[in-house]
Amino acid sequence: MTDLSNLILLPATEEQKLESRHRSFKEWGKDQTLEQYLVRDTLLEREEHALNGKFTTWVLTLADDPKTMEFKCSCETYRRDALVLHPSAQKPSSAPAFGIASVFTPAEHRKRGYAKHMMRLLHAELQRQDAIASVLWSDVGAKFYAVCSPYDSKVVSSASSLDGWIVRGAHSALWSTSQQLTANTDMPVGWRWLSSTDMPEVWKREDQAIAAQLSESVGNAKDKVLFSFLPSAGVAEFQVVRALRLWKALAPPLEHRGIELPNGQGLVTWSFDRRPNTLLVTRIRVMSSVSPEDIKQLLLVLMGLARTHQQERLEIWNMPEALIPASRELGFEHEERTAHLPSIKWYGPEPLDKVVWANNERFCWC
Ligand SMILES: CC(C)(COP(=O)(O)OP(=O)(O)OC[C@H]1O[C@@H](n2cnc3c(N)ncnc32)[C@H](O)[C@@H]1OP(=O)(O)O)[C@@H](O)C(=O)NCCC(=O)NCCS
Incomplete structure (x- = not known):
């Protein structure tokens, strides 16, 4: 078993962010040059959806050397405005929610539990920012993200605890x-x-x-x-x-x-x-x-x-x-669909089966 105890989740430094893009280019940049790939991401970061701290690259890195370029894996989050209507409320209220993208472990670090650990730690970071929910669009099936439960999950823990991101509405x-x-x-x-x-x-x-x-x-x-x-x-x-x-x-x-x-x-x-x-x-x-x-x-x-x-x-x-x-x-x-599976983690007190993700359309994909 890999020792995960010396790893922490942190917002990436500028250098780590760039390194994460170099790493994922091999996987996602196939029809572009490296320069095109990097320029696209730099430009996207200047768009309104990412401005004012709404965009963060996260790295699972070494506690005793957090700025290292040897971080294990990375992901990105976008903070967004959402509306929530509770059963007893007379009108919807606004709440922050997050879109998660670009979950990536380089090939040489895979299958050691790094991505799962990163995603499990991420819940607490997003909840610290008052998230009512976070969502992602899985390209690796339903299971991987479903088992990424928060470390303080109240759901009875077992090897197959499903308190992570659960697929909702993958219809095309x-x-x-x-x-x-x-x-x-x-x-x-x-x-x-x-x-x-x-x-x-x-x-x-x-x-x-x-x-x-x-x-x-x-x-x-x-x-x-x-x-x-x-x-x-x-x-x-x-x-x-x-x-x-x-x-x-x-x-x-x-x-x-x-x-x-x-x-x-x-x-x-x-x-x-x-x-x-x-x-x-x-x-x-x-x-x-x-x-x-x-x-x-x-x-x-x-x-x-x-x-x-x-x-x-x-x-x-x-x-x-x-x-x-x-x-x-x-x-x-x-x-x-079998790709881009919309998956949600709800941070409110209600169980997920009481939550309806309305307008679960492409406009909010990331
Ligand atoms: C998916 C990915 C992030 C997993 O990283 P990792 O650090 O190896 O993940 P972990 O070691 O925590 O977990 C590995 C699990 O992911 C599963 N997994 C990895 N790739 C998968 C795929 N394409 N389809 C389904 N499951 C996959 C493994 O089978 C393994 O499952 P197990 O624990 O039941 O054996 C990594 O393989 C990767 O970067 N892939 C390329 C980019 C990508 O597809 N990212 C996800 C986009 S939604």
Whole structure:
């Protein structure tokens, strides 16, 4: 067994942060040069979602030599605004929550329990910053993060104690552009294309829409706690900034960032992913007043966009219920993903099965 007692979790020094990026380049930088990879991360750090201390790189390092470059593993966290509606409350309240990314142990240090130890220690650091929850999107299945429980966990401890990050809502709706598409994919009159300059205001309106959505649930959510990230303050914009290289490579180019329906009745935004090339919806919302015909047309416009811009598929994470019948009619497949599994650790007093992660969509991925 590896001795973990001389290891502590600390925010990385600037040098350690850079070293962590050099290390992970081998794994995640495959289609970029090292310079492109490092520049992208430096630029992302200057974006609103990371500013003012919201972004931290953590290292599991030696207690007696904390600034060493021989740290064992690393990860990153983003502090974000969330809303929480408790069963007895009359309105939602705001609370900090964290997104976790880039969990990485170099190959020569793997399978010695370092990453698990780091993640178990991380809970206490985030709780010290008043986190109500932390989330991550696992690319290593459900088990690894589920067993990373806090060291002071009250859950009866056993070898398989599941008080770490638990998968919630890994559903994807997928439409392949290789399918026939003969229907009209035009934008209906009155719908508005969104541009980059529209987005700061759009995301503030979405914050309000989410607050209203939670407020409407007052009294209806029974004994559940509702939890949602907010997309403003650069959180949703990160999806586009991180994928800028993919946007720049689009043929034909695409300026539009989303579509807004009249009178705040709905909205869809998107970004791109690769392997396979995908038009990935980051946020989709339709009010109950939107007709089934308009819902279908919204999906058709997205399908047309995916095809026009040479994508292999269109993907929507946790598609809202109201869109499912139209999506099936139009040939979408619905499946449980095996990658990017949304996983949550709740720090409130309630057990996780009483917590609903609302708006569990791509916009808050990191
Ligand atoms: C995943 C990773 C962080 C684990 O680091 P580590 O220090 O070796 O982790 P630990 O020693 O604490 O735990 C190892 C466990 O992780 C599991 N694991 C590692 N890679 C895995 C994978 N790709 N899929 C599923 N489980 C995996 C091991 O099987 C082992 O499980 P066990 O304890 O039941 O035997 C490391 O393998 C890594 O950096 N991988 C590449 C980057 C990556 O995929 N990061 C996660 C992104 S969500």
